Amino acid sequence: MNYKLRFIKYLLLAAVAIAALGWLVMSLWNWIIPSVFVNAQAIDYARALGLLVLCRILFGGFHGRGGWHHHKHMQRWHNMTDEEKAKFKRGMMGFRSRHGD
Numbered sequence: 147m148n149y150k151l152r153f154i155k156y157l158l159l160a161a162v163a164i165a166a167l168g169w170l171v172m173s174l175w176n177w178i179i180p181s182v183f184v185n186a187q188a189i190d191y192a193r194a195l196g197l198l199v200l201c202r203i204l205f206g207g208f209h210g211r212g213g214w215h216h217h218k219h220m221q222r223w224h225n226m227t228d229e230e231k232a233k234f235k236r237g238m239m240g241f242r243s244r245h246g247d
Contacts, residue, residue, distance in 0.1 A: 164195070164198075167198055168191055168194045168195040168198055169191065169194070171194040171195075171197055171198050172189060172190070172191050172193075172194030175188070175189050175194060175197070176188040176189065
């Protein structure tokens, strides 16, 4: 019973978080975009949720499966030999000098 209650609690929390994020996206869009771009229109709540999903698909945010996984890269770094780490550092220094950093 405890697991079911916990699952329902997390499900309710996720629904509230999604609703709040949708409202936040809608509010920010309607506040910023029409004043910056001449022909931009305000969006409704459903379009705000759609925009949120689109951003998730394109950019992989929300700490889910998309995006950059720090722990995986750190695990790979820890599994490298000293020679591999040195080679990687040399490669990064070359990348930075080519791109003006």
